[in-house]
Amino acid sequence: MHSFELIEHTADVRLYIKAESLPELFKVALEGMNELIAPGQPTSISPALKEELCIDSPDITALLIDFMNEVLAFTHIHNALFSCVTFDNFSPTKLSGYVEGCSIDQFEEDIKAVTYHEAQIVHNDAGFYETMIVFDI
Amino acid sequence: MLDRSCLIKISDVVWEIPKKYREGMNVPARVYATEKMLNEVFNDRSLDQLTNVAMLPGILGNALAMPDAHEGYGFPIGGVAATQYPGGIISPGGIGYDINCGVRLLRSDMSIEQVRPHLASLCREMFHWIPSGVGRGGKLQLEISELDKVLSQGAGWMLENDYALAEDIPHIESHGCLENADPTCVSDLAKKRGHNQLGTIGAGNHFAEVDYVDNLFDEKAAQAFGLKKDQVVILIHTGSRGLGHQVATDHIRLMMKAMPDYGINLPDRELAGVPFSSPEGQNYFNAMAAAANFAWANRQMITWEMRQAWQRVFGDDSPLHLVYDVAHNIAKIEEHEVDGHKQKVIMHRKGATRAFGPGHPELADAYREIGQPVLIPGSMGTASYVLAGTNEGMKESFGSCCHGAGRRLSRKAARQEVHGKTLRDELLASGIHVQTGSVSGLAEEAPQAYKDVDEVVQVVHDAGIAKIVARLRPCAVIKG
Numbered sequence: 001m002h003s004f005e006l007i008e009h010t011a012d013v014r015l016y017i018k019a020e021s022l023p024e025l026f027k028v029a030l031e032g033m034n035e036l037i038a039p040g041q042p043t044s045i046s047p048a049l050k051e052e053l054c055i056d057s058p059d060i061t062a063l064l065i066d067f068m069n070e071v072l073a074f075t076h077i078h079n080a081l082f083s084c085v086t087f088d089n090f091s092p093t094k095l096s097g098y099v100e101g102c103s104i105d106q107f108e109e110d111i112k113a114v115t116y117h118e119a120q121i122v123h124n125d126a127g128f129y130e131t132m133i134v135f136d137i
Numbered sequence: 138m139l140d141r142s143c144l145i146k147i148s149d150v151v152w153e154i155p156k157k158y159r160e161g162m163n164v165p166a167r168v169y170a171t172e173k174m175l176n177e178v179f180n181d182r183s184l185d186q187l188t189n190v191a192m193l194p195g196i197l198g199n200a201l202a203m204p205d206a207h208e209g210y211g212f213p214i215g216g217v218a219a220t221q222y223p224g225g226i227i228s229p230g231g232i233g234y235d236i237n238c239g240v241r242l243l244r245s246d247m248s249i250e251q252v253r254p255h256l257a258s259l260c261r262e263m264f265h266w267i268p269s270g271v272g273r274g275g276k277l278q279l280e281i282s283e284l285d286k287v288l289s290q291g292a293g294w295m296l297e298n299d300y301a302l303a304e305d306i307p308h309i310e311s312h313g314c315l316e317n318a319d320p321t322c323v324s325d326l327a328k329k330r331g332h333n334q335l336g337t338i339g340a341g342n343h344f345a346e347v348d349y350v351d352n353l354f355d356e357k358a359a360q361a362f363g364l365k366k367d368q369v370v371i372l373i374h375t376g377s378r379g380l381g382h383q384v385a386t387d388h389i390r391l392m393m394k395a396m397p398d399y400g401i402n403l404p405d406r407e408l409a410g411v412p413f414s415s416p417e418g419q420n421y422f423n424a425m426a427a428a429a430n431f432a433w434a435n436r437q438m439i440t441w442e443m444r445q446a447w448q449r450v451f452g453d454d455s456p457l458h459l460v461y462d463v464a465h466n467i468a469k470i471e472e473h474e475v476d477g478h479k480q481k482v483i484m485h486r487k488g489a490t491r492a493f494g495p496g497h498p499e500l501a502d503a504y505r506e507i508g509q510p511v512l513i514p515g516s517m518g519t520a521s522y523v524l525a526g527t528n529e530g531m532k533e534s535f536g537s538c539c540h541g542a543g544r545r546l547s548r549k550a551a552r553q554e555v556h557g558k559t560l561r562d563e564l565l566a567s568g569i570h571v572q573t574g575s576v577s578g579l580a581e582e583a584p585q586a587y588k589d590v591d592e593v594v595q596v597v598h599d600a601g602i603a604k605i606v607a608r609l610r611p612c613a614v615i616k617g
Contacts, residue, residue: 008547107271110340112382113234116406117210
C-alpha cells in the first residue's frame with residue numbers, strides 16, 4: 001500500500017508520501033509530483049522517452065530529493081511526463097536505473113525545484129516509510 | 138515557538154528578536170512590520186526561519202525580514218543577510234531557486250486616456266509576442282556556445298544582437314551583467330533547460346502588465362524617473378527560468394555534500410552554505426552570476442517583444458524607455474557600513490529589492506541625486522509602487538527593501554476562494570484586461586491571495602529605508 005497527498009503551503013505546495021518500501025516511496029513521490037504538474041494525465045500510455053539515472057547522495061532523504069529533481073529536469077527539457085521508473089540498483093545513498101515517459105501538451109503547475117525543506121524519511125510505527133516534500137512553485 | 142512576547146519594539150514599524158532568544162544566533166533579527174501585520178507573520182514559520190538565518194557563520198549586523206515576508210525554505214521570502222567578505226559563507230538558500238527574479242519598468246509617452254481604447258488589442262499583441270506559461274519556448278533557440286555568451290554578457294549580449302537600446306543598459310541594476318559569471322560552472326542540464334527560454338515569462342506569479350501612474354507622492358523623484366500622472370507604463374516580472382532553477386538545484390546538492398568538510402551544521406538543509414572563498418563557494422557564486430545574467434537577458438528580450446507589440450498598436454513614433462530593472466533574488470559583493478566601518482560584504486537578498494540611496498556611484502546620472510528606483514509589484518487588480526532608495530536604508534537595511542505584496546493565502550486556498558473565470562470577468566468589469574494560458578492559475582494569483590501592498594510599502598516608507606514616489610494601477614495583464 002502506498003499513497004500521496006498534496007497539502008497547502010503559504011507560497012508553495014507540500015506533498016506527503018508513504019509506502020511500504022523505499023523503492024515504492026520513490027515511485028509514489030514521482031506519482032505525486034506528476035499529479036501536481038499535470039493532474040489526471042494517464043500513466044498507461046506507451047513510453048516514448050527514456051532517460052538514464054545514476055545518483056549518489058549523502059543519505060536516503062537527499063537521495064529522494066535528488067532523484068526527484070533529476071526527473072523534474074528531464075520533465076522540463078522534454079516537455080514530458082516521466083511516469084515509469086525502473087531501478088537497476090537501489091541503496092540508501094545510491095541508485096541507478098531509468099525513467100520512461102512521453103510528451104504532454106500542457107503543464108498545470110510550474111515546479112521550479114523540489115526542496116530539501118521539511119524532507120525527512122522515517123519508518124513509522126505502522127511499518128511505513130513516510131516524508132513530507134516541499135516544492136518551490 | 139516564537140510569539141509576540143519574544144519581540145522588542147524598536148519603533149512602530151521595526152521589531153527585534155534579540156540574539157539571546159535562541160542559542161546559536163550570531164546576530165539579532167529585525168522585522169519590518171506594523172503591529173497588525175505581525176499577527177499574520179506569526180501564522181507561518183517565517184520568523185523561526187529568520188532566527189535560523191541569524192545563525193549563519195559570519196553574518197553581520199542584523200538578519201532582516203521585510204514587511205512582505207512569508208515562509209520560504211532556508212531563508213524566509215523577504216529575507217536579507219550580509220556575511221563577512223571574503224571569510225563568511227555564501228548560502229544559495231539566501232537567494233532562492235529563481236536566481237535574479239526581478240522587475241523591470243518601462244515608460245511610454247502616452248496617457249491612459251490615449252491608450253484605453255486600444256487596451257484589448259494591446260493585450261492580444263502582448264500575448265502573441267511574449268511567450269508565457271510552462272513549456273512555451275521563445276523566439277531565440279540558442280546553440281550552447283551562443284548561450285554561454287549570454288551567460289557571460291547578460292544584457293550586453295542583447296545589445297550586441299540588436300534586442301536592446303544603448304540607453305537601456307545604464308538603467309539596469311549592475312548594468313545587466315555580473316562580471317564574475319562563468320558558464321563552465323553551469324551544468325549541461327541547466328543549459329538544456331534554458332536554451333530556448335530567453336524572452337519567456339513562465340508561470341506562477343510572473344507577468345507582463347500595462348499600468349498607468351495613478352498618483353505621485355514625490356514630484357521631484359518622479360520627474361527624475363521620467364514619470365508623470367496618468368502616464369502609461371509597463372511592468373515585467375520574471376527571472377532566470379529553468380536555467381536558474383537548475384543552477385540552484387545543482388549547487389545546493391553539491392554544497393550539502395561539502396558542508397561537513399567545512400564543519401558547517403545548519404538547522405535547515407535549505408540554508409546550505411559553504412565558505413565564500415572555498416572551491417564550492419566560488420563555483421556557486423560564478424554559476425549564480427551566470428544565471429543572473431541570463432535573467433537580465435531574459436527581461437531585456439521581453440522588453441524587445443513588448444516594444445514590438447507596442448509598435449504594432451501605436452506605431453514607430455511611440456517609444457518605450459527603460460526606467461529601471463531590479464533583482465530581488467541575488468547575492469552580490471557590496472560595500473556597507475557595519476559597526477561604524479565601511480567594509481565589503483556578501484549581500485544575500487531573497488525576495489528583497491536592492492534600494493541604494495542618493496549618491497551611490499553605480500546609479501545612472503539621472504538618478505544619482507534622488508536614489509535608485511525601487512519597483513514593488515502588487516497583485517493583479519490592486520496597485521504597484523515606485524519608490525526611491527534612501528541613505529537611511531543604506532545604514533539600516535544594507536540598502537534593501539521589500540519586493541512585493543507577499544502571499545497570505547496558499548494556492549489551494551486561493552483556488553477555493555476564487556474562481557478563475559469569475560475573477561477574469563470581474564477584473565475586466567473594473568477595466569483590467571487579462572490574457573492567460575491557465576484560468577485556474579489566474580485564481581492562484583487573485584488579489585485576495587496577497588497582503589495589502591499599500592500597507593507593505595507604507596512600512597518601508599515609515600521606516601525610512603525607501604520613500605514612496607508613485608503608485609501604479611493595472612489596466613492589462615498577461616500571465617502564463
